[in-house]
Amino acid sequence: MRIRIASIITSTLFAFSCATTVGPASGWNDIVYPGFDKEVVHLSASNAIDCGYFDLSFQSQKLRNDTLEKQFNCVIAAKSEGNSFKAGYTWVPSDSKLTKVFISHSSGVYIKTVDVLLDGSGAEMNSQLCGEVHFDIGLLVVDASDCDVLAK
Numbered sequence: 001m002r003i004r005i006a007s008i009i010t011s012t013l014f015a016f017s018c019a020t021t022v023g024p025a026s027g028w029n030d031i032v033y034p035g036f037d038k039e040v041v042h043l044s045a046s047n048a049i050d051c052g053y054f055d056l057s058f059q060s061q062k063l064r065n066d067t068l069e070k071q072f073n074c075v076i077a078a079k080s081e082g083n084s085f086k087a088g089y090t091w092v093p094s095d096s097k098l099t100k101v102f103i104s105h106s107s108g109v110y111i112k113t114v115d116v117l118l119d120g121s122g123a124e125m126n127s128q129l130c131g132e133v134h135f136d137i138g139l140l141v142v143d144a145s146d147c148d149v150l151a152k
Contacts (some may be wrong), residue, residue: 027053031090032099032114043103043110044086049078051087057097064091065140072135075102092118102133102142109133111144126150 028037031053051074056064071087078085088101096117103110108131116123131146 028086028088031055031088036114039112040086040088040101040103043105045084045105048084048086048104049074051075051078051085053088053101054090056089056091058092068140069137072137072140075135076137079104095119100142105129108146109144110150111142111147 090099099114101112127150128147130144134143
């Protein structure tokens, strides 16, 4: 019984510390385009757990994976406790700078994607509202289903 209680306390402390320390709210300022941070705040619940925004553009694969793993753990902890969350990152997969933001909402999870070519010659943006979103820690991917495109 004591081991089980200790395990519950440890996992609760881990989830709480992850949910509160992954990324500071100020990390959302001045990202993507002017006013983007205000859109995130507008879509987020006032009590949303801030799992952070991270610019991973030119980080090593290991640092990027470690950061995403912590962020995904934060989101999973928030979801399992029934809390709203917001999380986002930017990185350079090849010839563009890709930003993805996930914001839980009473209707589902908003996924905002902004993809800007590195040479500045083009940009693509879309927003979706998805009924179900799964954050896979093993593969570090996000699997979304039951999505409606809101804007392109």
